[in-house]
Amino acid sequence: MNAIFDVRNLKRTFGGLAVTNDVSLSMAPGDRVALIGPNGAGKTTFVNLVTGNLLPNSGSVALGGEDVTRLGPTERVRRGLVRSFQVTRLFSEMTPEEHVALAILQREGRTGRMFASHRAMPDVMDEVHALLARLGIAHLARHRVSEIAYGQQRLLELALALALKPRVLLLDEPAAGVPQSDTARIEQAIADLPADLAVLMIEHDMDLVFRFARRVVVLAAGEIIFDGSPDAVTKDARVRQAYLGSYAYARSVA
Amino acid sequence: MALTMNTETLSTARDRRARLTRDAVGVLVILAVAVLGYLLFPNNLALLTRITAIALLVLSLDLVTGYCGVATLGHAALFGAGAYGAGIAAAHFGITDPIAMLAVGVVAGALAGLVSGAVVLRAHGLPQLVLSIAIIHLAHEAANKASGWTGGSDGLAGIMPDAVFGLYPFDLWGRTAYVFGIVLLIAAFVILRQIVRSPFGMLCRGIKQDPLRVRAMGASVHGTLIRMYAISGAVAGAGGALNALSTQVVGLDSLSFTLSAEALVMLVLGGTGSLYGALIGTLSFLWFEDVVSAANPFHWLTIVGALLIAVVLFAPKGLYGSLAALLERRGRTDR
Numbered sequence: 277m278n279a280i281f282d283v284r285n286l287k288r289t290f291g292g293l294a295v296t297n298d299v300s301l302s303m304a305p306g307d308r309v310a311l312i313g314p315n316g317a318g319k320t321t322f323v324n325l326v327t328g329n330l331l332p333n334s335g336s337v338a339l340g341g342e343d344v345t346r347l348g349p350t351e352r353v354r355r356g357l358v359r360s361f362q363v364t365r366l367f368s369e370m371t372p373e374e375h376v377a378l379a380i381l382q383r384e385g386r387t388g389r390m391f392a393s394h395r396a397m398p399d400v401m402d403e404v405h406a407l408l409a410r411l412g413i414a415h416l417a418r419h420r421v422s423e424i425a426y427g428q429q430r431l432l433e434l435a436l437a438l439a440l441k442p443r444v445l446l447l448d449e450p451a452a453g454v455p456q457s458d459t460a461r462i463e464q465a466i467a468d469l470p471a472d473l474a475v476l477m478i479e480h481d482m483d484l485v486f487r488f489a490r491r492v493v494v495l496a497a498g499e500i501i502f503d504g505s506p507d508a509v510t511k512d513a514r515v516r517q518a519y520l521g522s523y524a525y526a527r528s529v530a
Numbered sequence: 531m532a533l534t535m536n537t538e539t540l541s542t543a544r545d546r547r548a549r550l551t552r553d554a555v556g557v558l559v560i561l562a563v564a565v566l567g568y569l570l571f572p573n574n575l576a577l578l579t580r581i582t583a584i585a586l587l588v589l590s591l592d593l594v595t596g597y598c599g600v601a602t603l604g605h606a607a608l609f610g611a612g613a614y615g616a617g618i619a620a621a622h623f624g625i626t627d628p629i630a631m632l633a634v635g636v637v638a639g640a641l642a643g644l645v646s647g648a649v650v651l652r653a654h655g656l657p658q659l660v661l662s663i664a665i666i667h668l669a670h671e672a673a674n675k676a677s678g679w680t681g682g683s684d685g686l687a688g689i690m691p692d693a694v695f696g697l698y699p700f701d702l703w704g705r706t707a708y709v710f711g712i713v714l715l716i717a718a719f720v721i722l723r724q725i726v727r728s729p730f731g732m733l734c735r736g737i738k739q740d741p742l743r744v745r746a747m748g749a750s751v752h753g754t755l756i757r758m759y760a761i762s763g764a765v766a767g768a769g770g771a772l773n774a775l776s777t778q779v780v781g782l783d784s785l786s787f788t789l790s791a792e793a794l795v796m797l798v799l800g801g802t803g804s805l806y807g808a809l810i811g812t813l814s815f816l817w818f819e820d821v822v823s824a825a826n827p828f829h830w831l832t833i834v835g836a837l838l839i840a841v842v843l844f845a846p847k848g849l850y851g852s853l854a855a856l857l858e859r860r861g862r863t864d865r
Contacts, residue, residue, distance in 0.1 A: 327746075353748030361746070367739040374732055381729045382747045388757075390730045395545045440747060 279338070280305050280474050281357070281444045286325055286335035295321045296332070297498040303444065303474040310489035310506075311478045314518065318498040319478050323446060327359050328352045340443060356443030360436075362452055362478075364429045368422040372413060372432050375421070376404045379439035403439075411435050411465050427458025434465050445469070447477040451484060463487065494518070553723050556806070557716055563813070564712045575704040577820060579776045582711035585812040586718060586769030587789075588796045589805060590639075593762040594647075595794070596802035597726060598755055599738035602650055603790050604662035607669040608763040610785030611642030612770025614686065617780040618679055621688040628691045628700075628710065632771045639767015640760045642669075647759025651752060663787065670785045685781040689774055700775065707776035714772055718765055722805055725761065734758055735803075799841055801848025810850045 281303040288296040295318045303309055313319050324330040326337055328349040336345045339355050347355075367375065377394040380403055381387045394400050408414040411431045416424050421432065430450065437445055450466060451459050466488060469475055479485050485492065485506070492509045494502035496518040502509055509515055567578045587609045594600040615638025619625040625634060646665045653661055673680045680686050693699040698706045725731050733754055736744045741751045774780050783789060792815070800811020818837065823830040845852035 349745050350748050350750055353746060359746060361743075365740050365743040365746070367736050367743065369739060370732070370735065378729065378732050378736060379747050382733070382749050387729045387733045387749055387754075390725045390728045392729065393546075393549065393727050394729055394732070395542055395549075398542060401542060436747070 278304055280340050281476075282336075282338040282341075283326065284336045284338075286322070286332050286337070288321060288325055288330060288332050295498050296325060299335070299495070299498070299500055301476075301493060301500070301503075303476065305443070305472045305474055307474045307476075307491065308489055309474075309476050309491045309493060310485040311476055311493050311495060312480070312482075312485060313495035316497075317495045319495055321498075322495065323359065323448060323478065326446065327357065353440065356441070357446070358437045358440045358442035358444070359446040360433050360448055360450060362448040364426070364433050366421045366429055366432060366436075369420060371418050371420060372408055372424070372435070373404055373417040375432060376407055376435050376439045377401070379436050380404065383440050407435050407439055410468070412461060425458070427454045427461065430454055430458075430462055431465060434462070438469075442473065444474045444476070447475060447479075449479055449481075450477065451479075451481060459484075549727070553720065556719065556723065560712070560716055560719060560809070564708075568708065572703075575708045576776070577816075579704055579708045579711045580773065581813060581816045582708070582715050583769045583773040583776070584793070584796070584816060585715060585809055586772065587766050587793050588800075588808045588812045589718060589722060590762045590766035590769065591793050591797050592802060592805065592808040593722070593726075593758055593765065594755075595797060596804065596808070597731065597738060598734045598758055600650065600755065600759075601655065601659045602662035603659055603787065603794060604646060604650070604664075604666035604669075605762075605766065605793055606785055606787070606789035607646055607666050608639045608642045608766035609770040609773075609789065609793075610669060610673065610780075611763070612636065612639035612767025613774045613780045613784045614638070614673060614680055614770070615767065616771035616774040617686045617689050620691060620774075621686055622679065626690055626692045628694050628775055631691060631775060632714070632768060635767045635771025635774065636764045637767070639770060640764040642767070643759045643761070643763020644756065647756050647763075651755050651759070662790075666785070666787050666790050670782060670787070673782055673785050680780070680782075683782055685779045687779050689778045689780070691775050691778070700778075704776060707772075711772050711776065714768060718768060719805060719809075722765070726805065730754070730757070738803075795838060797848075799838065799848055801851030801854070804850055804854070807848050807850035811848060814849060 279302045283299060283301045286296055286299045287294060299322060311319060321330065325332050328344070328347060328351070332345065336343055338344065339352065339357055342355065344352050344355060377400055378387065380400050381394060405414055405417065408417055411434060413428050413431050413435070416428060421429060434450065447466070451462050454462060463484065477488060489506055492502070492504065492506050493500055494509065494515050501518060502512050502515045568575070571578060587605065590608060591602070591605045595602060612635035616631040616635035619634040620631055625631060649665060650658055650662050674682055691700055694706060694710060700706045733744065733749055737751050737754060744751055770784060773784060796811040796815040797808055798811070799815055800809065801807030819830070819834055822833045826833065841849065847855055
């Protein structure tokens with residue numbers, strides 16, 4: 277397999293407790309993988325290890341064949357590993373247009389420019405508006421982020437990630453906290469992600485997981501206990517015991 | 531497609547015109563205030579020139595505090611570096627051309643910005659504030675001890691700048707210094723308007739609001755802030771050099787904690803995160819201080835303190851920030 281993202285035997289302990297224990301996960305371009313697991317399974321630690329916000333005790337992370345285990349978060353982003361946040365992190369005083377322009381300029385290494393305005397760069401502005409239109413928030417381009425609805429902020433969060441043209445995208449609960457009426461829009465945006473992009477979604481909402489993922493990875497107590505198709509995951513005895521057992525509807529599946 | 535491209539280009543052109551208009555208005559307002567000051571207070575040009583020099587310091591502070599969110603009470607170190615740089619160049623090295631002295635001040639300020647930025651940016655929040663205080667005290671003490679170069683507590687004298695372009699000598703009434711200062715302030719204002727609006731300026735505003743988000747975009751927070759600190763130092767250094775040129779002495783007060791703290795007060799008074807706020811804050815604070823200290827030499831500090839409390843309580847965004855917010859609200863209800 278031609279892996280774009282390859283995590284091998286990742287291990288991280290906090291005071292003797294292995295929060296991530298020998299985790300391996302590989303993805304090819306175009307993969308749609310959901311990472312699930314009960315609270316405290318180590319999902320957040322895993323994301324922090326992968327993005328470079330935490331250093332592992334052992335193991336490695338590779339992007340497109342290059343070992344990035346010792347690189348910091350910004351270096352990994354520049355190599356195409358981009359994440360979205362579970363709780364929206366946006367610049368409340370800035371507009372969606374400025375957000376996306378900043379991400380595009382950063383991708384192109386143009387954020388050091390001091391005597392130009394992004395509005396005077398037609399190539400950037402065209403891309404900004406195309407991207408905002410794709411996510412259905414073009415009409416909000418010049419509103420302050422603090423003035424727009426949470427569901428639309430989540431869409432902007434996606435737009436920001438896409439503007440960086442990632443090769444691997446980590447979506448951390450992309451629909452968390454979004455009112456029911458807006459989730460369809462977000463799901464559509466996720467379904468429309470570029471076909472060659474490898475996407476790893478960390479998600480609690482099992483309906484969303486089953487609609488999105490072609491592969492499900494289950495993390496429990498820091499270890500991967502399942503890696504396979506969405507159909508197989510509900511039938512797996514260990515998974516049901518560790519995780520799905522707590523979901524009422526899982527019983528009806530079984 | 532061609533149609534959307536066309537409207538896009540049109541709106542870009544319209545944006546640019548709107549920006550240029552706003553900048554031109556800003557420059558005209560500064561110019562108008564400067565001319566008014568010249569006509570109303572022809573015998574007090576020294577004070578007006580000092581206000582201009584301090585305005586450069588407050589603009590410089592706004593770059594790091596207002597636009598980047600760095601807390602500092604040591605910003606006069608950058609101003610003092612510019613003042614002593616220009617002064618020492620003139621008094622010890624015979625560099626007496628005003629433009630050359632200004633250039634030395636700008637470079638000295640930028641270097642001081644790099645050094646203090648490298649120290650201050652190691653920490654965040656209160657520890658950052660403490661580091662900045664340490665820097666201004668160290669700088670003050672260093673200038674005091676190196677009296678062979680700086681004149682110590684007597685101040686650095688013997689600064690005799692040549693005529694500007696060989697044509698306009700620095701006169702007893704301070705006319706040349708005043709015009710020189712206003713031209714310098716307008717130049718700085720125009721350049722800084724470009725910078726705060728540029729992609730770099732946008733990145734700085736992003737860092738102020740959420741550095742983690744900026745890192746997740748792949749941008750270097752520390753590198754960006756250090757660059758802004760150097761720019762800020764250059765602006766403060768220009769202010770210091772202007773002060774050295776106009777007063778022809780440099781005292782330890784230009785490197786003092788008091789000046790640093792007052793600059794922050796002026797910035798908060800006018801409104802952080804806006805160049806207009808910095809200018810309005812400086813002008814109103816120093817003008818008010820001058821008027822009140824003349825009217826009531828015994829209680830003027832009390833009155834200044836009361837004014838500040840009133841502004842912070844009733845207009846927390848500062849004079850300009852509150853006015854801008856009010857106008858924005860008005861504009862929205864009218865729409």
